[in-house]
Amino acid sequence: AQSVTQPDIHITVSEGASLELRCNYSYGATPYLFWYVQSPGQGLQLLLKYFSGDTLVQGIKGFEAEFKRSQSSFNLRKPSVHWSDAAEYFCAVGPMNTGFQKLVFGTGTRLLVSP
Amino acid sequence: DAGVIQSPRHEVTEMGQEVTLRCKPISGHDYLFWYRQTMMRGLELLIYFNNNVPIDDSGMPEDRFSAKMPNASFSTLKIQPSEPRDSAVYFCASSLAGGGQETQYFGPGTRLLVL
Numbered sequence: 001a002q003s004v005t006q007p008d009i010h011i012t013v014s015e016g017a018s019l020e021l022r023c024n025y026s027y028g029a030t031p032y033l034f035w036y037v038q039s040p041g042q043g044l045q046l047l048l049k050y051f052s053g054d055t056l057v058q059g060i061k062g063f064e065a066e067f068k069r070s071q072s073s074f075n076l077r078k079p080s081v082h083w084s085d086a087a088e089y090f091c092a093v094g095p096m097n098t099g100f101q102k103l104v105f106g107t108g109t110r111l112l113v114s115p
Numbered sequence: 116d117a118g119v120i121q122s123p124r125h126e127v128t129e130m131g132q133e134v135t136l137r138c139k140p141i142s143g144h145d146y147l148f149w150y151r152q153t154m155m156r157g158l159e160l161l162i163y164f165n166n167n168v169p170i171d172d173s174g175m176p177e178d179r180f181s182a183k184m185p186n187a188s189f190s191t192l193k194i195q196p197s198e199p200r201d202s203a204v205y206f207c208a209s210s211l212a213g214g215g216q217e218t219q220y221f222g223p224g225t226r227l228l229v230l
Contacts, residue, residue: 042223043222044208046219
C-alpha cells in the first residue's frame with residue numbers, strides 16, 4: 001500500500017539552529033512530493049514541491065528539501081530556525097498516475113522552537 | 116486575491132442535527148477538494164471535484180456525508196445526521212490543473228464539534 005511516514009511526532013529546536021524534518025514514502029514509482037506547513041488554527045500552506053529535475057528544491061521562508069530516490073526520502077531542511085517557524089509540518093505525496101489529485105499526507109511533525 | 120473561503124469557521128451542534136459546511140474556491144480553479152483532519156486519522160481526502168463534477172468520493176466515510184458543487188464558485192459538504200465521531204476540522208482546497216505544476220491551496224478550515 002502507498003504510504004507516507006514522518007517518523008518524528010515532535011521536534012524541539014533552538015532558535016538559530018538548523019532543522020531537518022524527515023519524510024519517507026512507499027510507492028512503486030517516484031510520486032509528486034510536497035511539504036506543507038500548518039500554523040495553529042490555520043489551513044495548510046505549501047512550502048515547496050518536487051515534480052522532476054533538480055533533486056534539491058528551494059521553497060518559501062528559507063526552506064529546502066532534497067529528494068533521494070535511493071532512500072525514498074524527501075527531507076525538509078532549514079539552516080537557521082526562527083521562532084515563527086513553530087508549526088506543524090506535513091509531507092505529502094501524489095502518485096504519478098493520479099498527478100496531484102489524491103494527495104496522501106503524513107501524520108505531521110510538530111516543531112517547537114526554544115529561545 | 117482572496118484565497119479559499121470556508122464558512123462557518125466554527126460549528127457546534129448536537130448529535131442528529133444536519134450540518135452544512137461551505138466552500139468558495141479560488142476564482143478560476145477547476146479542482147476542489149474536501150479533507151477531514153482528526154488527531155487519530157490525520158488529514159484524509161474525502162472527495163474531489165473537477166469542473167464541478169465529483170471525480171472520486173471513495174474517501175467519504177458513509178452515506179451520512181454528501182458533497183455538492185452546483186457551480187464553479189461554491190461547494191457544500193453536508194452531514195446528516197451528525198454524530199460525535201464527526202467532530203474534526205474540515206478543510207476545503209482548490210487548484211488549477213495544467214503544466215504539471217498543480218498546487219492545492221487550502222482554506223482556513225471549519226472546526227466542527229458534535230455534542
